[in-house]
Amino acid sequence: MTQFAGVQILRFVAAMLVVVMHTTQAISIHMTGQGHGHYWANGSAGVDIFFVISGFVMAMSTRASPSDGPSRLQAAWVFMKRRLLRIAPLYWFYTFLKVALLLVLPGLAARSSVESGHLAASLLFIPAVSPWGLIEPALPVGWTLNFEMFFYAVFALALALGAPRLRFCLFTFLLIFLAGRLAPEFVPLAFYAQSIVFEFILGICIAHAWLHYRKVSPAMGPLAILAGLVLMFGLGRDASSDRFLTWGTGAALVVLGAVWLEPWTARTRLAANLSFLGDASYSIYLSHTFVVPAAVLVLRQLGVQSSLVIVPAVCLAVLVAGCMSYLWLERPVTTFLKRTFFRPQVLSYPHPGKLP
Template identity: 35%
Template sequence: MQKLQSLTVLRAVAAATVVFFHVMTPTGHTFGEFGVDIFFVISGFVIALVTDNPALTARRFLADRIARLVPLYWLLTLGVFAGALAAPDLFNSTTANFGNLLKSLLFIPYRKESGQIFPMLFVGWTLNYEMLFYAVTAVSMALMRRRRLLLASALIFVIFCAAKASGSHGVMADFYSNQRVLEFPLGFLIYRLWNFGIRINPLLAGGMAASAYTWMAYVNWHGLSHAPLLYYGAPAFLLIVSSLSLESAMDAGLLTRTAIFVGNASYAIYLSHPYCVEAARKLLPNAIDDFHPAAPVGVAVIIVVATAMGGALYQFVDWPMYRRARRLLQSAPAVRSRESGMAGSNPTRLAVDEEPAGDVPANRDTA
């Protein structure tokens, strides 16, 4: 089983970037939104890797993706609903609406009371795109196993164009005409390049990775991000290509092991950090004299707390729930998709690391 530590570390960087963005958002001057673009491109790479296996069926692929995303997301969404029901004054734009709860749980985009297209757990908007991506990939696997990546890319492009051409200002048209849906196929392309053995000199790759991240931070900080595919998607493409070329430079030191654990826990950190950020903003100033959430020390403390809480959630809640859900959903016999015996050349890549704190194979977490 080949474990891509470089991508796991990059997921840790992306998770910390998003947490920083939400810590600093009230100041009106921040960067970090592009962390989700990094996740989307990684997701495309990971799914291309996962589906390059002759033993994998469309049903089993979709079952595993549902098992990975749904349990923790539903748990934390229900937590938001319960909070809005018990203490509505604590929420700015979320009410205990059963219809909106159902849409959130079923990954159906809708406009919140603020007018923005967010589910109850607002960071879950990215999962609405992920679930569309998984559904399109599953359909492509069932219809055209050998050319599944090409068909999935074409279907995503058709959905984007149809939403754009509709001229509607409805929720679905607005949501699926976002250029970010086109970032998943960029991950497909990276996989093809990686699978062909294309690598960059590690010294050059390190410079490219740092430059790509710096560019995205600069664009985000100065509010130039009107075309996310160009300003974020393309640099994320270069960042991930470069990171994969740094795989040989990964060591077994404490810093690397810590980053790998954080990368493993990135999904739990991403979903849970709004709880931690808001709690820290409200509680820490009262507990610590002169504590300011947007000050450098305050930002560092909140990021560490959110990361630690997300790591604990991953270790003791998220990963156990995923394993149980996966066993439950995959207990029924699978029906092989068309041409399934003709795809891929390395079925061992589908193996799942059984240790929650261990190195993550490239096909585990994608969000």
């Protein structure tokens, strides 16, 4: 599929927003003593950017999917297999790393413990109540991957049926959303029945607009991005506001602006280097949960107290560790698995793009 350098760069930005959020939380826990509830919550909007990008990339990468029955089934299977090979191995690695650390050093994380049933659900991307009482997997940041895999499964079903992806996903999400209100006691259903799932739909809509209405000046890109930033960070968000209406729509405007800006972004000298950081964003996202608390504790031991020093230093450490994870672990493993499980030219339509 066509590579969008601006979208790749935005993936990196989204990952770093989450990193900054967790860094401020680690400072609150390990330095100021204010606990888990005091941190820069707006950094979580990086997840919403990820979800919009996911919808956009999946729609763009399957725009020429086959129409006959057997080919549709094969396309759906290959699509899902590619997604699993892209997402699962690295996630499983860091999940088992977390489990190993907790077994060796049980006091390492106050809100984590190991329970076999919960661990199995985590590895299978099934939402379940954790031993510490929250609906999140053994590696807590993996809650976003539960949503991602749910979206991939619904999208693959649309491919298999030959149904319009936008309408099929929207209708399915609406059914789940309503069903979750009727049966809130069923944990997976209650988990998926959140408005955040509709952010994937926003990404599909952006792809549809790009494919059918391309006559938008790149000069409109900064305006869309500015409007999105105001929605996400300028207006603020409290517990009573709906995430989809604030961070979700804001994220969609930022992604739309990045797509509109692409003719300009692709010509910049730094685009290729920054796109590499987008490639590494998944490794950054998963590995930062180990690097952030460790780096904050090291800086505390060194006597560093200023958040203005701690946050950039931790982000730099996360960036280095994430790039190392990508170059030495994620990319080699993904390449090996693709060569093992795929023959050349399995399908006639473009290879799915990279996702966080």
